[in-house]
Amino acid sequence: MYTLCIHILLFPAFFSDRIFILTLYYPIYMNPVFSYIDYRLFLREYYEERKKTSRFFSYRYFAQKAGINSPNFLKQVIESKRNLTNQTIDKFSIALKFNEKEARFFRHLVFFNQAKSVQEKQEHYAVMLSMMHTVKEQRLTALQHEYYNYWFVPVIRELVNLYEFKGDYKKLAVAVTPQISVREARFAVKLLKRLGMIEQLPEGSYRQTDSAIISDSSVARMAVRSFNREMLRKAETALDNTPVEERQIFGVTVGISKECYNVLAAEMAAFRDRVIAIVNRDSNSDRVYQVHLQLFPLSRRLETGNDTEVQP
Numbered sequence: 001m002y003t004l005c006i007h008i009l010l011f012p013a014f015f016s017d018r019i020f021i022l023t024l025y026y027p028i029y030m031n032p033v034f035s036y037i038d039y040r041l042f043l044r045e046y047y048e049e050r051k052k053t054s055r056f057f058s059y060r061y062f063a064q065k066a067g068i069n070s071p072n073f074l075k076q077v078i079e080s081k082r083n084l085t086n087q088t089i090d091k092f093s094i095a096l097k098f099n100e101k102e103a104r105f106f107r108h109l110v111f112f113n114q115a116k117s118v119q120e121k122q123e124h125y126a127v128m129l130s131m132m133h134t135v136k137e138q139r140l141t142a143l144q145h146e147y148y149n150y151w152f153v154p155v156i157r158e159l160v161n162l163y164e165f166k167g168d169y170k171k172l173a174v175a176v177t178p179q180i181s182v183r184e185a186r187f188a189v190k191l192l193k194r195l196g197m198i199e200q201l202p203e204g205s206y207r208q209t210d211s212a213i214i215s216d217s218s219v220a221r222m223a224v225r226s227f228n229r230e231m232l233r234k235a236e237t238a239l240d241n242t243p244v245e246e247r248q249i250f251g252v253t254v255g256i257s258k259e260c261y262n263v264l265a266a267e268m269a270a271f272r273d274r275v276i277a278i279v280n281r282d283s284n285s286d287r288v289y290q291v292h293l294q295l296f297p298l299s300r301r302l303e304t305g306n307d308t309e310v311q312p
Contacts, residue, residue, distance in 0.1 A: 033102050034132055039109045044078045046096070066095035084110050105131050121222055146191055148223035151230040152180050156188035157197055157208060158288040166204040178237075231290055253298065261295070268293050 036042040050057040060071040068091055076082040084092065089110055093103040105128060112124035129145060147153050155176055159165070165172055173185040189206070192198040198206045238247050256264070275291055 033096075033098070033106055033109070036109065037112070037128075039084075039106065039113050040078055040080060042109075043074065043092075047074065047078065062095055066091040083114050101131070118222065118225065122226070125222070145223040147195060147197075148227040150184070150188065150191075151227060151234070152176055152184060153188045153191060154227075155288050156185065157192050158285075160189070160192075160198055160206040161208045162285050162288070164205040166206075228292075231292055232294075234290065235292060251294075264295055268295060 031045075033042055047057075047059075047062070059073075059075045062074045063069070063071050066073075066088075068088065070076075073082065073088075077084060089107050090103075093106055096102075096106070098106060108124045108127045108131075112121055112128060115121040115124060125145070156172065159172060159175055169182045169185040169189070172189075173180050173182050176185075189198070193200070196209055199209055200206050235249065239249060272291075272293065279285075
């Protein structure tokens with residue numbers, strides 16, 4: 001919640017040397033900047049809230065406070081018609097009355113949204129994430145990022161459901177392939193509990209809940225991409241280190257049309273759902289597996305193509 005301070009001059013009806021200043025404080029009810037992952041959304045909600053509490057507030061007024069010549073600059077930024085630069089970020093921070101910490105977070109938030117590469121986004125979000133952890137209003141998106149950012153966290157979620165885990169973190173860590181540290185096992189259990197994806201029963205063991213991570217935000221999608229990249233590395237390792245009878249890795253190189261691609265994508269989605277249904281009926285699980293599906297181009301758009309099966 002931010003507070004808007006308005007000073008009003010009060011003076012007698014007749015001329016005198018007495019002037020009184022009445023200070024009124026109107027609360028601005030909105031989430032702190034630390035809880036946003038879209039700076040344009042923050043600016044939009046800030047503008048809307050200020051308009052509710054102050055009739056004189058306008059895009060022109062904000063531009064004046066920010067020292068920006070264009071009266072509609074804020075409007076253009078909110079509508080994604082303009083981006084912010086280092087200089088305008090500083091000016092916005094002044095107009096928004098940010099303290100040093102808020103201004104630093106806002107800077108990384110802007111660069112996170114405007115970044116052109118995944119690596120650049122991850123660098124700025126890493127700073128944002130560390131700052132999110134220091135404020136009370138921590139958002140689920142930060143936890144989602146950690147869930148996908150550490151490949152072993154989903155593995156731990158499955159493992160605690162396979163046997164009666166009651167705090168033996170060494171046994172839990174050894175069960176993961178490749179083996180993780182006891183500290184990482186503790187971290188994973190703690191995170192899963194905070195996300196509500198596992199719960200501890202009265203006798204001390206754990207079980208999965210029905211809670212699930214929804215990866216529909218830009219942050220979650222970025223984290224999922226990082227998770228998939230790590231799992232592809234695990235698949236590469238499995239080619240050499242896992243016996244053939246304990247893994248299934250195969251592929252086919254094909255020439256297809258856009259229409260065929262859409263059909264295959266739908267088939268893959270349906271197969272994924274069937275896998276989930278089969279797994280849910282399995283009552284004797286004793287090992288955690290990763291099922292991964294890929295379909296990606298190996299050439300530019302061509303007229304025709306030949307099928308070639310590949311069996312590693």
